[in-house]
Amino acid sequence: MLTTGVVSAASVGPDGACNGTAGSRCTRIAPVILAGGSGTRLWPVSRENYPKQLIDVVGSDSLLQATARRMEGFPPGWNVDAAPIIVCGEEHRFVIAEQLHENGVEARLIVEPARRDTAPALTLAASLACADGDDAILIVMPADHSIADVRALQGALECAARHAEQGAIATLGVPPTRPDTGFGYIRIGAELPDGGHVIDGFVEKPAEEIAAQYVAAGTYWWNSGIFIVRAHVWLDTLQRLQPDMHAACERAFANGHTEGAYFRPLEDAFLSTSANSIDYAVMERLGDADTSSGAVPTGVVVRLDAGWSDLGSWDAVWAAMEKDACGNAGRGRVAFEGAVSSYAHSEGRLVACVGTNNVVVVETADAVLVVDRSHVQDVKGLVARIKAQHAPEADAHRKVRRPWGFYDSIDRGERFQVKRIVVTPGAKLSLQLHHHRAEHWVVVRGTALVTRGDEQFLLSENESTFIPLGTRHRLENPGKVPLEIIEVQSGTYLGEDDIVRFNDSYGRCS
Structure with a gap:
């Protein structure tokens, strides 16, 4: 179960309320997990109807289950909600509830009638977090990322939460280890006295030579997609920067209804909003927003050194796993003979790699993928072609x-x-x-x-x-x-x- 941190001068009562004395923090934190992605780059293990957040590619837990555990043992002084808010799609809600129940986590699920990217999803979560009149700090995490050092993650999150307490919108940036063209980058600005930097700008997936310049400069960090913000700060900022989206999501939430553990926003209202990400809708506009109608919060980025990976390709999965002396990594019934820097994944049958070099082999009951590690980003296009042919392997497993x-x-x-x-x-x-x-x-x-x-x-x-x-x-x-x-x-x-x-x-x- 998720735990709640306390300070020596304060305690959290059995009802979750903070019984603190003067000088204690006990600020409420509401974990939010965005679980609406499809993860086509990890095909054939990840499918449209069973995406990568539901599979266990780097550990015994699924990526969703691992994400739900990351607030356990959060540093003392914060009142962390035991029930995270999960935003997901209709087709995945039962599996998500089942997986979390297996881990002893009773979550609050918001079921989107259709995908509208991360900004509307976060807006629904912020509205739910504010529904009881409280104003929690939201720690917003994608459900499909890998973190090697959870304690280091929590340290960065605590630093970011202190900025969020003061009204900033914070995110975590990962110092790049290579000129990766698959990530967005954050340009860091002035260093702040209590940790973190002012955000100086965003760059979306640069060309390789530009990415190399960013790595050499040392002032560009990978965008982790993790955000920390007070619920009302997000809602107020969205209303100023994206009034149509705010109005649609507000109407969808206000007219939604609860079915057991699931909250369903009003479908027509939610579908009327445009699809947009947290970055595009708000973060990239903080620096040049019109402040005549009210103050716009500062964007803050906090350094994250925790073995982060978005597992955006099979090459990223290989990089996140332990390897043998020849650089090979495997999962399931696999064998290597004279292979170098290869990855093999078996869902049942024995997969044997002999003399392979920089190759990925993934076996499932109904499909086998063989791809050079330098071409793993092309898997997404392959899946699109399979889907256009109406082949069942694009959407569902056997x-x-x-x-x-x-x-x-x-x-x-x-x-x-x-x-x-x-x-x-x-x-x-x-x-x-x-x-x-x-x-x-x-x-x-x-x-x-x-x-x-x-x-x-x-x-x-x-x-x-x-x-x-x-x-x-x-x-x-x-x-x-x-x-x-x-x-x-x-x-x-x-x-x-x-x-x-x-x-x-x-x-x-x-």
């Missing part, structure tokens, strides 16, 4: 997670498809029908409660049933062990969009 469990597409042909379906205890699929396919179910483990038309009956192991085309049906697991069935679909069209839902426990009905 194994697809659902709020009730998962299914694995074992085999398929022109007029048939075979799936292995696993339903968690107590869960049930929606009441549904299909216009273009019939289904045969065989129970291989557990007990199934089947609804078929007006019938309802139990099936045990080695028993089966048939669901005719156009028949309303539902599959439930009333038992205490996972229910596993083999489903054989047959028909003229077998796509996942041939589902008409009449009743659903997970809010997926139209």
Whole structure:
């Protein structure tokens, strides 16, 4: 669980309130995790429906789970919310809630009806953080980054939080180790007495020769994408710099509604705002903004030396991992023989690299990627081409997670498809029908409660049933062990969009 820091002269009560004496800080901090990205550069492990923040590419935790842990043991003197605010998309909300629950983190999830980049996402989070009348400092972190030294990160965040207390908008900058053209850069200005620098400007992904000049100058740092700002400071600044976005997000939040652990902004209002990043919408405009309508906060950048990586490519994953004497790194069932500076990732089958040099090999159940490390940035274009061909490998894995469990597409042909379906205890699929396919179910483990038309009956192991085309049906697991069935679909069209839902426990009905 996330912990709350206290100072010797103050304490935080069981209700989370600060019971401090004069001179104690106990300022409230609300962690915000932005989890709406797609991460196509880490294909084929990262897919549109299961992006990189949900996968475990550099540790036992997923990147999201690792991000949620980073406020644990934050330096004393701050009142850190135990429940982070997570902003995510509809298609990922169940997996995100499940992963955080596995780690003992009960989060507050804001479900965006569509992606509108990071500025609108942060605006919704700031509105939620202010909803109880308090004004927390937001520590805003992308869900898909890697940090080697969490204590060093927390030290930089604490320095930035002190600036945010005084009304600044702070970010963390990473001193560059190479002239990387895949990052944005922050030009640092005057040094401040209590740590950090005034932001002197931003540069977006320069050419290689310009990036080399930045590294040599020593006055340009990589933009980490981590921001620290008081909730009301963000909202007030956005209202001055982006009034249309502020108005749309304010209306979306004010007219939104809560469903259990999920908050849903008003869809029409949220979709009316333009997509824009925190950098473009606000940070890059702080220096030249019109201050006639009110003071614009100072932009501050604090140095981050913590082994940061945005894991924006397979080469970045290789760089973040431990390597053997020849510079090779691997994950899963991999073997190297005479290989140098190579990376191998296996999701199941043995991947053997013999005599390879600077090569990345990634294996999943339905795709294999082989790419020179100097061309890993081209993977994004490859995925776009695969997507344009309407190939299923662009969006989903063979194994697809659902709020009730998962299914694995074992085999398929022109007029048939075979799936292995696993339903968690107590869960049930929606009441549904299909216009273009019939289904045969065989129970291989557990007990199934089947609804078929007006019938309802139990099936045990080695028993089966048939669901005719156009028949309303539902599959439930009333038992205490996972229910596993083999489903054989047959028909003229077998796509996942041939589902008409009449009743659903997970809010997926139209």
